[in-house]
Amino acid sequence: SSSGYHRYLLVNNCIIHFSDWWLMGYKYYNDWGFTMWDLCNQFVAVAQTGGLVTLVCYIGVFKRAFGAVGTARKSVEGDRKREWFLWYLGAALFATTVGYFGTSTSAQSQMGWLCLLAFISTATFESRQAVVEPFEAPSIVEAALIPGGVGAGVEAEADQAGVETWQDLLET
Numbered sequence: 001s002s003s004g005y006h007r008y009l010l011v012n013n014c015i016i017h018f019s020d021w022w023l024m025g026y027k028y029y030n031d032w033g034f035t036m037w038d039l040c041n042q043f044v045a046v047a048q049t050g051g052l053v054t055l056v057c058y059i060g061v062f063k064r065a066f067g068a069v070g071t072a073r074k075s076v077e078g079d080r081k082r083e084w085f086l087w088y089l090g091a092a093l094f095a096t097t098v099g100y101f102g103t104s105t106s107a108q109s110q111m112g113w114l115c116l117l118a119f120i121s122t123a124t125f126e127s128r129q130a131v132v133e134p135f136e137a138p139s140i141v142e143a144a145l146i147p148g149g150v151g152a153g154v155e156a157e158a159d160q161a162g163v164e165t166w167q168d169l170l171e172t
Helices: 004-016 042-050 052-075 080-099 110-129 140-145 152-161 166-171
Strands: none
Touching: 004 042, 042 052, 052 080, 052 110, 080 110
16 A cells, blocks of 8 residues: 555656656656556556546546536436435545545456446436426416416317316316
8 A cells, every 4th residue: 555645756756757748658657766656546647657638538537527417416406316316426426536546446447437437427318308398387467368367278278189187177
């Protein structure tokens, strides 16, 4: 295991040696100091093995995932079950983000991260599909101008279709 000081040195060396890794990553980062081969920070590992574009794309995945969860959470306002589900996904994403500052994962361990991204993608897509447009009731002036009252047009359509309206159900 590594200490907080080792993590500090790792991030500090990544910043100091920016010119070494920014283009396509760097293979000999273990020469930067004692135990610098131990990439115990996932963000540093991505930067040093892939370069600046890879790091920016990796951070962009986190940004997009947080944005999607936040937008989806707002769109299901009032549906407590979906709100909590999206909150749980956001909490898992936050825990993963914080965890990656102190650990780096192997290719096999990345499956959990990819599954979380798949869950977030599916849940946010479903929440966009389930958005119901709010019904805007007519104002009092508009209701007064409708012949026969507010529900006259709806009742006429329901009578033609043979469907009972809520007023018919209350009368019986």
